[in-house]
Amino acid sequence: MIIPIETPSHSYEVSIGERHLTEALQSIKEKIEHADQLIMLTDENVWHYHQDYFEKNFPFEHQVHVMPAGEACKTFENYMNVQTYLLEQKATRKTMLFALGGGAVGDLVGFVAASYMRGIPFVQIPTTILAHDSAVGGKTAINHPLGKNMIGAFYQPQAVLYDIHFLTTLPKREVRSGMAETVKHALISNDEWLSQLLAHTVYDFKGHVLESHLEKGIQVKASIVKRDEEEHSVRKFLNFGHTYGHAIEAASGFGKVAHGEAVMIGIIYALLLSENYGELDHSFTKKMLTFARQSDYPFEAVSNFTFDELLTYMMKDKKVEFGQLQFVLLRRVGEPFVQTISADEARETDVRLRRLLQEVTQ
Template identity: 65%
Template sequence: MKIPVHTASHSYEVIIGNRILKDAFSSLKKHIEEADRIIVFTDENVWQAQHAYFQEQFPEPFEVFVMPAGETCKSFDNYFAAQTFLLEKKSTRKTLLIALGGGAVGDLTGFAAATYMRGIPYIQVPTTILAHDSAVGGKTAINHPQGKNMVGAFYQPQAVVYDTEFLSSLSEKEMRSGMAEVIKHALISNEKWLMELLDLSSITKLSDHQLASHLKSGIEVKAKIVTEDETEQSVRKYLNFGHTYGHAIEAAAGYGGLAHGEAVMIGMVYALLLSERYSQINREFTKSFLQFAIEKGYPFEGVFNYSFDQLKDYMLKDKKAEYGVLNFVLLSKIGEPFVRSIELSECKEIDLELRELLQEVGK
């Protein structure tokens, strides 16, 4: 199955399906033939779990650069090591990079590709559920000790090859994390689809068919938004639903403490509470959404480890913050996002409401 992505700078396809790696790469022959060498960037967990399948399905000769797993691969040190590897392998402007991994590998590889000799081609091969989001749309970045994703570029891949076979070795925590972004895509686009997700008895044990269908819907939402707005001047901001407070919790927990999607789930409940003040979203919905998230194992107890003052400092570093005013994505109703600036004092009130609500539902 193919989903087209048309951005202002470049058009490409997301090819999605189970055990499709080989066929997908034969349909991308042109890119392979144009490349003078192929270098696969991956991380140690992915390579350990999936190298046999990848090698069996990917017949071309390639070199592999195996990086530390998770956010560590988005450090300046690893970025430097990646560039060194490319230079040592005598990579040129015609070298093709393949990002085999989750969002972390994808972000690092995309940024390495954007900057090596001012830009070389790359293909995303996502291996996590979350990466249905991160692999599409061309946002690439590494982390600075002072903030996540602070150094990066908009740089689109040549293609995205999403073989759901890779998801078989994912841990439950990572499944849950990724499903939060799927749920985010539903919240900002489609009430009927959201209700289907909220009705699932498990979000970590979906059939191949169910999973593929929800991932396809998620990619379509993302593709439509980045087609309209590649560089986040307008509607692309909606994809940040749940991310302002979520990123703050994620940063406070120390990268790796909470999975990205776990933190985003907390941030989405926060954004729903805030939405209640300006829209048709009501407490009944927020509460039932929170109950769903708790039941599915999202770890909300993390909130109590940090004070609002600690989280505030992280929120103010958000790329969407301007002069101490935070720009939040809210929902006027399910499927209809909008952006509103919110004073810090109000953020504090909502933080308190969140803590009270968590206590009320027994967290």
């Protein structure tokens, strides 16, 4: 299936399928032939599992550069190493980069592509469930020791080739992490779709069923990015679950709790907060929590921190405006809105979350 992504700056396509990499590459053959060199950047885990499949299905001459996996890929050091590698390879403005990997590889390669010689073309070949989210929308970044994703650019790829065959080797933690963003996409868009997701654990989705959920997620993201490429308005809705989630992720030390795992915790927090405003009631929050616990999301992470520790991280969020906490909440499923929340209300909600977690573990 082909999903068009239209943004004010650039339009491109996401092609999603199973074992369709060779075919998907044909759709960008002209762009590939226009390039003077193809450079494939990946990480050590992805290369370990998928080198054979990739080499068999990538019928163009190319170089391969393997990077450290996970957040280690998004350091200044690795960014510098990759730029050095490109200069040594004599990469020019007509060189095309390929990001074969999860969100970390995609973010790093995207930012390298945005900045090398002021911008060269790149293609995303996502290999995680989470990357159905990160590969679409043009946000690219590396981390600074003082904050995650603090240095980056909006820069769109030439294409996203999403072959879900890669997902078969994902560890459970990465399945949980990616499916949290899928659930988020359902929560902010479509009640019926959400019910289909909640009827299972996150590990149950395979093959065509998984593909169709990821398609829906990409469509939600595409329609939002089309309206607001640089996050001045509706794009903020994609941050549902991310304010409290990012705080958990950052406080734990990046990589300890996976991004989407932390987002799921943040989703439950945001639902508790939503109870104060919209039409969702406590039974809905509890239903979501039951689903999340059956899928092993690591809620125990919350008890490792005090609210004040988490608040410090929440205040550092890029989305904080004029020193005020901004939360995306739900009026009902499919109806997100942005709400300024006082530190007191955030604290009271944190107390409610801890109480609820205690209740369900007893």
